[in-house]
Amino acid sequence: MKLPLMGVINLIHETEDMGPLTSARCLATVPFGARYRLIDFVLSSMVNSGMNKVAVFAHTKYRSLMDHLGSGSNWDLHSKQSGLFVLPPSIEDQSDFGKGDLYQFYRHRDYFARSPLEYVVVARSHMVCNIDFAKVLDQHRARGSDITVVCKEWPEAATGLTRKAKLDADGRIVDMQDHFGRLASDVVSMEMYVLRKELLLDLVDTSLAQGKDHFVRHAVMPRLGELKVDAYMHEGFLGVVNNIPSYYKHSLELLDPNVWNELFFEPGPIFTKVKDEPPTRYRAGSSVTGSLIANGCDIEGRVEGSILFRGVKVHKDAVVRNSIVMQNGVIGEHGLLSNCILDKEVEIRSDQQLMGASDLPYIALKRKII
Amino acid sequence: MHKSECIAMLLAGGEGRRLGVLTKDLAKPAVHFGGKYRIIDFTLSNCVNSGIDTVGVLTQYQPLVLNRYLGIGSPWGLDRRGGGMHVLPPYVRSKGGTWYKGTANAIYQNMGFIEGYDPEYVLIISGDHIYKMDYDELLESHKRNRADATIAVITVPWAEASRFGILSVDEDDRVVEFAEKPKQPNSNLASMGVYIFSWKVLKEALIRDEATQGSSNDFGKDIIPTLLEDGARLFTHRFDGYWKDVGTIDSLWEANMDLLEDEPALNLNDRSWRIYSVNPNMPAHYLSPTSSVQSSLINEGCVVEGTVNRSVLFQCVTVGEGSFIEDSVIMPNAKIGKNARIVRAIVGDGAFVGDGCVIGSADAAEIAVVGSGDRIEAEAKLEEAKS
Numbered sequence: 001m002k003l004p005l006m007g008v009i010n011l012i013h014e015t016e017d018m019g020p021l022t023s024a025r026c027l028a029t030v031p032f033g034a035r036y037r038l039i040d041f042v043l044s045s046m047v048n049s050g051m052n053k054v055a056v057f058a059h060t061k062y063r064s065l066m067d068h069l070g071s072g073s074n075w076d077l078h079s080k081q082s083g084l085f086v087l088p089p090s091i092e093d094q095s096d097f098g099k100g101d102l103y104q105f106y107r108h109r110d111y112f113a114r115s116p117l118e119y120v121v122v123a124r125s126h127m128v129c130n131i132d133f134a135k136v137l138d139q140h141r142a143r144g145s146d147i148t149v150v151c152k153e154w155p156e157a158a159t160g161l162t163r164k165a166k167l168d169a170d171g172r173i174v175d176m177q178d179h180f181g182r183l184a185s186d187v188v189s190m191e192m193y194v195l196r197k198e199l200l201l202d203l204v205d206t207s208l209a210q211g212k213d214h215f216v217r218h219a220v221m222p223r224l225g226e227l228k229v230d231a232y233m234h235e236g237f238l239g240v241v242n243n244i245p246s247y248y249k250h251s252l253e254l255l256d257p258n259v260w261n262e263l264f265f266e267p268g269p270i271f272t273k274v275k276d277e278p279p280t281r282y283r284a285g286s287s288v289t290g291s292l293i294a295n296g297c298d299i300e301g302r303v304e305g306s307i308l309f310r311g312v313k314v315h316k317d318a319v320v321r322n323s324i325v326m327q328n329g330v331i332g333e334h335g336l337l338s339n340c341i342l343d344k345e346v347e348i349r350s351d352q353q354l355m356g357a358s359d360l361p362y363i364a365l366k367r368k369i370i
Numbered sequence: 371m372h373k374s375e376c377i378a379m380l381l382a383g384g385e386g387r388r389l390g391v392l393t394k395d396l397a398k399p400a401v402h403f404g405g406k407y408r409i410i411d412f413t414l415s416n417c418v419n420s421g422i423d424t425v426g427v428l429t430q431y432q433p434l435v436l437n438r439y440l441g442i443g444s445p446w447g448l449d450r451r452g453g454g455m456h457v458l459p460p461y462v463r464s465k466g467g468t469w470y471k472g473t474a475n476a477i478y479q480n481m482g483f484i485e486g487y488d489p490e491y492v493l494i495i496s497g498d499h500i501y502k503m504d505y506d507e508l509l510e511s512h513k514r515n516r517a518d519a520t521i522a523v524i525t526v527p528w529a530e531a532s533r534f535g536i537l538s539v540d541e542d543d544r545v546v547e548f549a550e551k552p553k554q555p556n557s558n559l560a561s562m563g564v565y566i567f568s569w570k571v572l573k574e575a576l577i578r579d580e581a582t583q584g585s586s587n588d589f590g591k592d593i594i595p596t597l598l599e600d601g602a603r604l605f606t607h608r609f610d611g612y613w614k615d616v617g618t619i620d621s622l623w624e625a626n627m628d629l630l631e632d633e634p635a636l637n638l639n640d641r642s643w644r645i646y647s648v649n650p651n652m653p654a655h656y657l658s659p660t661s662s663v664q665s666s667l668i669n670e671g672c673v674v675e676g677t678v679n680r681s682v683l684f685q686c687v688t689v690g691e692g693s694f695i696e697d698s699v700i701m702p703n704a705k706i707g708k709n710a711r712i713v714r715a716i717v718g719d720g721a722f723v724g725d726g727c728v729i730g731s732a733d734a735a736e737i738a739v740v741g742s743g744d745r746i747e748a749e750a751k752l753e754e755a756k757s
Contacts, residue, residue, distance in 0.1 A: 034654030035670075073444070074651075257656060257673060264653040274445075274649040278638035279405035279669040279682075286664055294654040295406075295670050298639070307654075 007054035012101035017243040028125035029064040034294040039125040048268025049133035053082035100213030128239035146227040150192035160240025162188040382497035383430030391741030396435040399497030405667040410497040420505035424453030472587030501613040518602040522564035534560035545604040612636040724748035
């Protein structure tokens with residue numbers, strides 16, 4: 001069944017501090033979970049919820065994004081009636097890049113205006129979760145909310161950079177602050193906002209007319225008194241992945257089979273770009289434990305507590321421990337990796353050793369040879 | 371009208387009777403192979419990699435699984451405007467219709483489809499074989515020889531020659547004799563069941579064959595011998611790569627085991643000749659702290675907590691703690707409980723093997739088989755192949 005809900009994955013000024021991992025790509029396409037990109041989680045959730053119209057508001061460094069999303073066919077969004085819309089920023093001069101997201105919402109308003117769908121969910125790409133937006137919309141309608149914000153009770157949070165929200169006894173949001181604020185609360189915002197399309201367009205026009213151009217900061221947060229802004233509590237797994245510690249922490253959490261099952265299958269499967277790699281080959285003498293291994297790998301050495309993306313080679317007597325090796329990485333004979341994150345196509349030559357710390361992984365740039 | 375120089379007709383109606391419980395609901399081309407693929411993926415990928423963009427797939431026996439798998443050909447890049455992949459089951463005409471009586475009759479019944487593309491050449495292949503072959507080289511040799519038909523051949527051991535269609539050739543590789551499964555072979559060049567015909571010649575031969583009383587309407591038994599008798603220009607094209615007919619439980623098991631060699635003759639990792647398949651889109655597989663995996667192929671979506679040695683695990687297989695799997699093939703979605711022991715066996719897709727079961731053994735004469743969807747309850751023993 002199709003939901004009367006259209007999606008926006010808003011990549012404009014996403015909060016992030018990913019250092020080298022986003023030097024040549026946007027946060028949305030940071031590789032995660034052995035074969036995915038961050039954006040796959042929210043995009044698959046939307047599709048599995050019954051949404052068939054999703055726009056991605058791209059902003060900067062979006063070559064990898066266009067390459068990854070293609071026609072949308074991997075998410076079943078290559079449809080005649082609606083489907084996937086990747087909308088690059090509409091700018092007149094360089095200074096427009098500095099303007100807030102509402103400015104781009106305004107420039108892309110035809111996307112909203114042309115659709116008969118009544119509701120919009122505005123989301124970000126870096127919330128790693130598997131969520132049913134139909135339930136969010138149900139609650140939104142049942143409670144008569146103006147805006148519903150997907151939130152999570154997350155006392156241990158603190159790793160990724162998240163907005164915090166304070167709720168009253170009825171679950172209405174009474175205060176909300178950016179990640180650097182002093183608001184004390186165990187509830188974090190998952191940056192998914194459900195509202196009527198008409199209200200969104202009103203907020204865009206009104207805010208811009210008032211000289212304000214940030215959706216959450218200027219259109220939502222100052223109106224917590226005037227609009228009924230309610231929280232929808234997400235019960236499933238959440239990883240807020242927008243800095244290195246959170247990337248490393250939430251990646252390694254996938255090595256818990258319960259998390260693996262929940263994140264990748266419940267309530268629906270997570271889709272990504274198909275690569276047609278063969279099954280992974282384990283050779284005689286290999287030893288792999290407590291690890292997540294994608295297809296197309298060729299393993300002769302030892303791998304412990306690690307995540308290998310597609311097409312990684314681990315040669316004889318090499319050891320990979322508590323590390324993340326992205327696509328097509330090569331670990332030479334007698335090489336040693338411990339607490340490392342290797343970006344795509346990094347080659348560790350024979351006998352080389354790389355060691356990071358468990359709270360500060362070593363990061364190798366894309367295509368680096370060590 | 372879309373004109374193609376060469377189109378492919380892929381015979382995919384094989385029943386695969388000798389694969390027993392593995393083909394009870396599906397045609398042989400749809401049988402799983404190599405941890406991720408179905409047999410037909412190899413020929414379809416060969417077509418695409420050889421630059422052939424128009425493929426007619428002739429289905430007959432148990433087509434449901436196969437039809438659903440093929441869809442509109444997108445996984446192989448065959449959802450094309452103009453050409454692309456077309457599934458061609460037997461159909462009813464105003465004067466009635468018939469089942470495909472033989473391989474040649476299947477093509478005869480689809481002459482209208484072929485004419486629609488007005489091809490110079492037609493490639494005839496079957497969805498029963500595992501191999502990687504550049505059909506463009508076959509076509510080039512066909513053109514170079516100004517042949518009427520070119521047959522791909524492979525050298526087989528003399529001892530096995532009597533199981534194949536055997537061709538004797540002169541010094542120019544022109545066919546001088548063809549014998550179907552000869553008791554006393556004069557050559558060890560075996561037909562791979564891969565033919566290129568000049569369409570005009572084939573069309574005429576098909577019409578004549580259809581009018582011939584008592585013909586079995588088969589390429590190997592009727593079309594080729596008749597063309598040879600008539601003095602047509604028949605040539606062979608030698609192929610020296612890996613080629614296997616996986617028509618029996620033993621050969622299916624062996625072909626899977628062949629992939630576990632250090633340098634397998636069939637290289638699945640060659641990025642210039644990828645084998646495409648319908649992607650299950652499952653997460654990366656998980657090997658638990660209690661797992662041990664060696665000399666094996668494992669596909670996405672698997673969860674392994676036990677020991678896997680010299681085996682092939684398809685997508686979404688789970689292996690419980692304490693279980694031991696050796697020299698075996700475990701097909702998609704099979705669930706293996708705890709402390710089970712599976713040796714020299716094929717476990718069909720969706721099968722369930724309960725805790726403590728023993729399937730097959732290292733010294734058994736036959737490969738043990740658990741049929742697709744079968745349930746083997748806890749502590750059961752299955753050491754002989756099911757009939």
